[in-house]
Amino acid sequence: MTGRDRLRELLDAVLDEDNHTLAEMAGDAYASPFHLSRVLSRDAGEAPVAMRRRVMLERAAWQLRxxxxxTDAAWAAGYESVEGFSRAFTRAFGRVPSSVDASTRHWLPAPxxxxFHPPTSLWVESTEHALNxxxxxxxxxxxxxxxHLIEVxxxxxxxxxxxRRLPGLVVLQWDxxxxSVQAVLDHLVGTLEVWLASIEGHDLPGREEDPSAARLLERHDAAAPRWLAVVRDIDRRGGWDDRLIDALCEPPESFVLSSVVAHVLTYSAHRRQLVRHLLRSAGTDIDTGDPIDWLRARRGDTPGGTPC
Structure with missing residues (x-):
């Protein structure tokens, strides 16, 4: 061991004041954009661009406090217009920038x-209350x-x-x-976005018309860390039996939070295997999606045999 903290070096490159694009972050970290995104998404649970955007918004909230x-907060956060900053800030904090006061918490959910820790530092929250x-x-x-499936x-x-390789297929009637591959992936990402809007109290996201795979990846990277943070927060609070009154439904409905998480896990697993079936039908070689293999890869374990 050399004592070199490579993950910390990557984080420093992402959050450096002068690095605004993924290419600039990667160059400062002496890594390729692909490697930077893969390592941070795996080891920090958040893609580099999404992490920088979130931390810069946290800093902006502190500055407003x-x-x-x-205007100054927008420029400092790297936005080209006050309007764009205001939209992003409102989506993240659920309130317009001009309404921020001393009581506003400047941290956002983070996986x-x-x-951001004032004036120019980072704070790493204790993980002792992580999920089981x-x-x-x-x-x-x-x-x-x-x-992984969107990348493929x-x-x-x-x-x-x-x-349209599965004509007439309906997973959930209301969806x-x-x-097609595009439709199933769109619903995979959209499900997270809809439940996040309900739990976080934001407006229901509009359905995009024919999003590309690149656009779906962008949306997923924005939603995934928020979803992980929400589930961790439920567990930290012991809120599994809490009820969500979803006013976005017509009429409003009540959902137990544990059932919401179970719903997402169940239909996500089903849809991911549907995507694999569709990819194989298109002649694409794809893995099984086995969580055993996923965990081994994360830990760097040597693959073993299947149980007898």
Missing amino acids: QGGSV NGIH ALTEQLVRHGLDDTR AKGLSDEDFHA GPEE
């Missing part, structure tokens, strides 16, 4: 405990596996990405048909 102007091992593996495997789908031709 100190009496800073919305890794990494937050089984729930952690189920949630993180589902998120990592979805990301990026290599499909447009024809194969949209091909409509899921007949």
Whole structure:
């Protein structure tokens, strides 16, 4: 061991004041953009661009709490317009920047405990209240596996990405048909976005018309760390039996939070295997998605045999 903290070096490159793009972050870290994204998504539970955006918004909230102007906070956070900053801030904090006061908490949900700490530092929150091992593996495997499948789908031709290989297939009646790789992946990502909106108290996200695989990956990388943070927060509070009154439904419905997480896990697993079936039908070689293999890869274990 050399004592070199490579993960810390990557984090420093992501959060450096002068690095605004993934390419700039990767260059400062002496890594490829792909390697930087893969390592941070795996080891910190958050893609580099999403992490930087979140931490910069946390810093902006702190600046506003100190009496800073919305315009100054927007520029400092790297936004090209006050309008764009205001939209992003409102989505993240559930309130417009101009309404921030001394009582506003400037931390956002984070899957890794990494937050902005004034004036220019980071704070790494204790992980002693992390999820139990089984729930952690189920949630993180589902998120990592979805990301992996979207990456594979990026290599499909447009024809194969949209091909209706399962005509008439409906997984859940209210979601409509899921007949192609594109449709199933869209529902995988959209399910997280809808439940996050309900739990966090945000507006229901609109359905995008024909999102590309690259766009789905962008949406997934924004939603995945928030979902992990939400589940961890439920566990930390012992809130599994809490009820969510979802006013986004018409009429409003009540859901037990443990059942919401179980619902997401169940249909995520089903849809991921549907995507694998569709990818194989398109001639793409794809793994099984076994969580045993996923955990071995994360730990660097040598693969063993299947049980006799």
